[in-house]
Amino acid sequence: MCDLPTTAGLNPQQLDNFVESVLSEDMGSGDITTRVAIPASARFSAILAARQPVVVAGLQLADAFFRKLDPDVDIELLVQDGDAAGVGQPLMRIEGNAQPMLAAERSALNTLQHLTGIATMTRTYAEAVAGTDCVLLDTRKTIPGLRTIEKYAARVGGAxxxxxxxxxxxxxxxxxxxxxxxxxxxxxxxxxxxxxxxxxxxxxxxxxxxxxxxxxxxxxxxxxxxxxxxxxxxxxxxxxxxxxxxxxxxxxxxxxxxxxxxxxxxVGRITQSAPAADIGLDYALSS
Incomplete structure (x- = not known):
């Protein structure tokens, strides 16, 4: 029997459960502000970009949040997890209905910023031991409920x-x-x-x-x-x-x-103490 494909270490069912749980936590019964302020027909295009040097992790997870609320959203991933990205470098292009895009934004960004922060810190530790015969390991010092994706980010960073x-x-x-x-x-x-x-x-x-x-x-x-x-x-x-x-x-x-x-x-710090990466999402109205 073949192993199921994974996204950030999560199999399809785990991924769906995670995305639903995070969106439910953030949205409750819905994004009221967006619903009352943005026309239902409005369309946005957006660029998700790094605002500091980073090692990217969790990009497909961010993708999953937008697709969960709008299956027809058009998304182009411009880098892959594990890639280094400089200040201002675009990571993802998005175009679709404005309401679901805005509703998914915070969940997608929080997850991507957190995992990219872990991968970025981990890469600095991995580079510090490069050329030695010593292997960098992570630990079980993770946020409860997030271990699988945090350890995925640590692997992406080089641990x-x-x-x-x-x-x-x-x-x-x-x-x-x-x-x-x-x-x-x-x-x-x-x-x-x-x-x-x-x-x-x-x-x-x-x-x-x-x-x-x-x-x-x-x-x-x-x-x-x-x-x-x-x-x-x-x-x-x-x-x-x-x-x-x-x-x-x-x-x-x-x-x-x-x-x-x-x-x-x-090193427990790479999962326990990594700061969130500075990644932003800038919108424009689509024609």
Whole structure:
């Protein structure tokens, strides 16, 4: 059976549900202002353009909002997700009935600005580790309900997705260790469960590394370690398992971290703290 096509990571049913939910949240029973101020026969043409340098993500989602309210709208996508766009660069041309176009505008822009903001920030982090052997990862620090599309934007920006959900992998953290009694007990229990999933263990001291590896950890997450400590961790592990660095990673520190020899570096900021991109929609009456 073939996989369903996706838009920003959403299959057709998920896409329709998302668009309907967002439009319902914004419109309620309808766009009253537009209905009373704009003639039903009025037609607009519009250009959606970047107002700052961006990495575009979510353009087809924006398209879906306009098409949901006006299936006959004429839309031309001028760039693709993942493309870099400069100030003033047109991203999309739209022509159609003015009322549904104005009603869909805010939902389309909010979504596009948010995802493009994530992709734009992610690209800066990805470029900062370019030329190293370290892979940029995202995290589960996403807005509830938006994880799929936010992680899509992170991929567009150049990150690799870590766990999408809690059932994607086993990550034993400090609270799990505290409840189990020790790293050894936590890892042994996870391995004994025979889930077929990789068992990753969070360590925040060098002393925790050998017990974790001896118990069977498949991967380590070194949490909030300085670059100096990360270099020691890499030497201590000696390539036996992959190492991920995490915790407080910023743009000005990520390359130094990547150069310690870790295999991965995860950054919550790219989804949690990315500012919305400045993208505008300018209208003109159509003849």
């Amino acid at each position: 690799r997705n870590h766990r999408m959900r809690l059932d994607d992998g086993i990550l034993i953290k400090d609270n799990h260790i505290a409840a189990a009694g020790s790293i050894v007990e936590a890892v042994k229990a996870a391995k004994a469960a025979n889930t077929g999933l990789e068992v990753q263990v969070e360590v925040d001291t060098l002393e925790q590394i050998e017990p974790a590896l001896a118990a069977g950890a498949d991967r380590l997450l070194c949490d909030n370690m300085s670059p100096a400590l990360l270099k020691q961790a890499v030497a201590l592990v000696g390539g036996r398992v992959p190492i991920e660095a995490s915790g407080g990673v910023r743009l000005e520190t990520i390359r130094e971290i990547a150069l310690t020899g870790v295999d991965f570096v995860s």
